[in-house]
Amino acid sequence: MRLTCPYCGPRDHQEFTYRGDASATRPGLDNTSIDDHNAYIYDRANPDGLHRELWNHTSGCRTHVIVERNTVTHEVVSCQPVGPYAEQLK
Amino acid sequence: MRYSAFAILKNALRGNRDWTPAWRKPEPRKRYDVIIVGGGGHGLSTAFYLASVHGITNVAVIEKGYLGSGNVGRNTTIVRSNYRLTPNSGFYEKSMELWRELSHSLNYNVMFSPRGVLNLAHTPGQMDTHAERGNQMRLMGVKSELLDRDQVARLNPGLDVSGSARFPVHGGLLQPDAGNARHDAVAWGYARAADQLGVDILENTEVVDFLRDGERIAGVEVMRGGERMEIRAEKTGVAVAGNTGRVMKMAGIDRLPIETTVLQAFVSESVKPIIPTVTTFGAGHLYVSQSDKGGLVFGGNIDYYNSYAQRGNLPVWEEVTSELIAMFPAFARLRLLRSWGGVMDMSMDGSPIIATGPLPGMYLNAGWCYGGFKATPASGWCFAHTIANDKAHRLNEAFTLERFKDGNPIDELGAGPTPWYH
């Protein structure tokens, strides 16, 4: 599988570290609901089809990339940068 | 037909013409007491124990493909109970107890071969953690031995135990009565035995929806031979491993503490016996044994990303072969014959779920990560108990769906709620 790093271009997925479901977003610091945090940590849609997921280009520039990928065919639909420099990279 | 050496001889003399199907291919009834979704190892063993232990024989096992088409037929066949944490060691030792009798219980030789499972240690610190686990096993009544380097070398002559190895072997933890079994035979043996007790095994029948009676799950809707039909049941158990997410969505359960990933397994060409035990590498992740046919059967880490494809990618090939050769340098010239992938239901703590719910009338068996094969007998035994009594057995009472949110994970590796690290 190959992912496109916004800095480095197309690279083998083995250069990246998988960070999992990108649709799971952390509740804000002011949200102290145990249920909300539990949902963020443990509940996964685990779709058979398009999956929005986070990868870190750890063996390269260490940019995080949000990848949309089909979990059945492994087809990579899009790779978007995320993080403080995301806007500059788009 | 009862299987025995006598039956083989008798049939051979008659040209093998009188053998009958190992299990029937029945048409579905309208209603069952219990439906088990998933005709893999766990589903079939559940049906067998429902019938044989609890006397519930009006049972259907519903399988979308051919029987045993999931992970029961695509694993590395290791059977062991060398766990650290009490809920796991108790549960898996129950499984060992059932394994030892299984060929007899089923009248089907599942080729259970207790040749020993050896976990290598590469530092004194790792010897200590192995000792900690080995002691837990002993205290739970499980056999274990801590071996030093020389003992390991005597057991496995091909191992590199030299000081010049990148990760020199210091010793290992041996579970002497753990080993292997023939994976397909387990599925077929359970199927045949369950069938003989009256269980209907419905192959090529895909669950497409759940039936509801108010809040209660009241059976399933299936596609079979191009036709849609309803099958009703008092109780519906789900044991579909990597497809848990898919199936539970039909019941309206959109999110679970499970992610699906691919685990690859590998087999080499057949050679004469060259490694006697199941052996695992301690400075990485690799497990290898030799099948009765002679092939080295081995595997390592999952392909880390979520996946429902029954195939993996190249990095894992490179990793597992390099680890295998680090252990056995002579195996560089042995040749890889075949690799394949299975989809794993990775839970948030690496331990399974066998529980009532999450909806009334429903029972869930999932989260096996890549340890499901060895659990097959105990999983079915406990799941059957849970379905029959609407209450978990002592052995699976910790394997709840709620334990994650309650803060009581059963986390052997201490890796936290990151399913792909378990």
Added chain:
Amino acid sequence: MSAFRLNLRDGVGTNLTDKTIRFSFDGKSFYGQQGDSLASALLANGVSIVGRSFKYHRPRGVFTAGSEEPNALVTLHNGGRREPNIRATEVELYEGLIARSQNRWPSVNFDLMAVNQLAGKAFSAGFYYKTFMGPARKGHRATQFWWFCEQFIRRAAGLGKGTTIPDPDHYARMNAFCDILIVGTGAAGLSAAQRAAKSGARIIVCEESARAGGALNGSPDFIDGEPARDWCADAVAELAEMENVTLLTRTTVQSYFDDNTFLAVERVTDHLAHKDKSIPRQRAWNIRAKSAVIATGALERPIVFAGNDRPGVMLADAARSYAVEYGTAPGRAVAVFTNNDTGWLAARDMAKAGVIVTAIVDVRTDVEDSIRALGDECRASVHTGWAISSAKGLRGVRAIVIAKYNELTGELGDESKTIACDCVAVSGGWSPAFHLTSQQGGKPVWDAELQAFLPGEPLQSWHGAGAMAGRFGLVQAFQSGEEAALKALADIGQAPSKRSAKVGPGPSIEGDEIDYAPAPVFEINSGGKSFVDLQHDVTAEDVRLAHREGFVSVEHLKRYTTLGMATDQGKTSNITGLAIMAAASNKAIADTGTTRFRPPYTPVAMGVIAGEKYGHLAAERLTAMHDIHLEMGANMYANGPWLRPESYNLPGETVEQAYIRETKTVRAGVGIVDVSTLGKIDVQGPDAAEFLNRVYSNGFAKLPVGKARYGLMLREDGFLFDDGTTWRLEEHRYLMTTTTAGAGRVMEHLEYYRDFVWPDMKVALASVSDEWAGIAVAGPKSRHLLKACVKDCDVSDKGLPFMGVVDGVVDGIAVKIARLSFSGELAYEVYCGAHYGAALWQALMKAGRKYDVVPYGLEALSTLRIEKGHVAGPELNGRTTPHDLGLSGMVSSKKEFVGSVLLRRETFSKGDRLQLVAVKSLDGQRIRGGSHLVAGSKEEPGRSQGHTTSTCFSPSPELGCYISLALLEGGFKRHGEKLYAANPVRDAHVAVEVLSHYMVDPDGGRMRG
């Protein structure tokens, strides 16, 4: 040479040169010629039995001429190079080659294991599952009978013998990129390569065998007026010279992964007599191609009949290849048995090469006149509408019996004839070799016209060409190759202009025009033992037995009978097997389906997959002081990827004696230890303070510049994740340290929050673990030592108070000094640029000489912190919370942080959780690592109530005994209780007393002093 070597001339023995080569087989010397395969050389020498089958140990000969060979498996070489199960058909002969037959005892010609055949019917499919359950006895013994039998079964199974001597060769990997990968160099592959190369695209072309050209090499046809092989040689030479073309021969494309990633394996030295050690034996090519043309041809399949496994029965095209390319007669008298036209061509070509073809038997009655005429060319007796009912002979074919064949019913008539022959060349049609695309998940589709599965729709950018795509014959091959190349070029955005995009007429071809579609005949069922899978001894009867027992799905068929699971993965048997199953189930083949091919295409040496990782699994990480540690006599200890000193043993000292001495010296004087392996992260930016405040459980916002603080990091689920000190160097700059093992994962953890959770925070992170070397100086005399060597700063208690950080200079080296204590003594950590690590170490040792400084290793480091009750890796095991370790004071209640919410879950405040305590040995016995805490005696220990985590001998006067940190159920309230540290696997059971884990200097007076 022998009666089997043909008279070599133009068009006969095209692969051979005049050079004679000596080799040995089963200890006997033979001669062959340069260009021979081991199989052709053995055939030429009249060696017909080359192996024994897996189950029945029946004698077997050469069946094919390629990598699909099921039968002719041999063991090559001796010692560490010994290799079992090598296909003789693929071995290029070289001077001195040593080969042996295998799976036989005592010899391949006389194998006692062949008694298995006598029980043939009992050894049918599923045999093992139905017996060996043994006499039923209670408990463990119930299946003992199987365990007893299994050892004999294992010895009888298993083909060749491997070696346990390490492989002396090495392997390499090439990461390659191209626009188009072309797999196969037959007519279709060559045509695609020519077209793609002309466009300027970067292409890689892979050919499995030594010579490019595929079937063109043995073709009797003419291309553009030249013999096909000459045309091919020119075309290949032209391609090889082009700059944008990489042509790899002896290179098998084995596996097709996602995003057009391929694994190809090049056999670099396997065919050479002299193995130059500087050259890798094989090379793995990890090829990332934008598109691919798959032109892997087709594999001939047999027709199954009784006795079809006898040596002498082989595929027709293989027989032809031996005659034409290897100048070897496959037999003295060859009978051809076919259901399609290509069998007749093989007969004609063999006859032309000088082979005696005695008979052609075709199941079809309706055979074109032009084809029938080929029979006359061979001067063979022709029997159309007949079939072989059995092949006779003990150690090889001596004759065939043929009978009238009813094409509608598949039944044989009563009339029969016997034809003497010692070779049966059989053709049952052609199966496209779409293994690669099937690996990718492409679903094959049955073509009833061609009687073959075709590859189906692509899931990635690949295009099939030639026989692989069902486009048989040279004209079709050239055309489809060019079409595929154009489609591939279009896929990668290099579509040529409309005019040049047209597929040309291709070269002019003069040759036979035939129909490649066979009659749908897969088996002649005459009741005798007829083999479907030759290597695994799966018979047609086994397939029907599987059907009778309900194993009708193709996957069940495969698994129950082991059809297609041998080293050839059923290349010549799968289709026949499932056709027989389809017939038994009264189903069409299209409805029966086929199994998915799994990678690799042919077996691959594990060494080459590991590639450069073979022999050096993971890089060793060494600190800047590594060499000095060795010089000082340190035992090095693998700590993850790092090598670290365990202890510095004086002559005659044990590790335990050494660490006790080192510990005592630190407690009384001063010692230094290399702490360079700690993870270090530079955290900068205006929001750095707030960021740290969010990721640590304790407060960091108010840490002043020039101060360090110990911090705890939690996972979101409230469990401990890592710990370490963080130093505020400037207003917006911090140096964070992590545990050695946690360095990588803490960095990823922080990056996740910075990039994904709080991207608006102005904070930058950089791993600087490798930039800094660090040395801890510990002991009551540590301040004296520093005073003796540090310049440009004040290291007095006032100038450098506890947890203070200052800049200074040691022996000209700029250093940062933080007053931190892991040991519990007055102590400092001195950091410098990694390159100066060794110099700094030496400067500190020199300055410490008058205080009798000692270097100390991990064991002493650990002993010091255990005595002090400081936690480390064994306590941070991923299952403990700050509360469990007595660190509740480190959990801020004034802020929210990562893990704060879920740490409030009810379960974490339960009193019976495993809590941190210490235990000490009461009877002087050593507490061994991995002990569990129990209440009972050695004989009846009772259940585990907890376990030891970090153990040592404490030489401190307060203790003077073996101690351990431990996690104990409800431990905080059990100080003073007497328990046992049970360690049955180490045969120890030690009486212990539970203590507070703060054992030495609990008030911290020493480190603050």
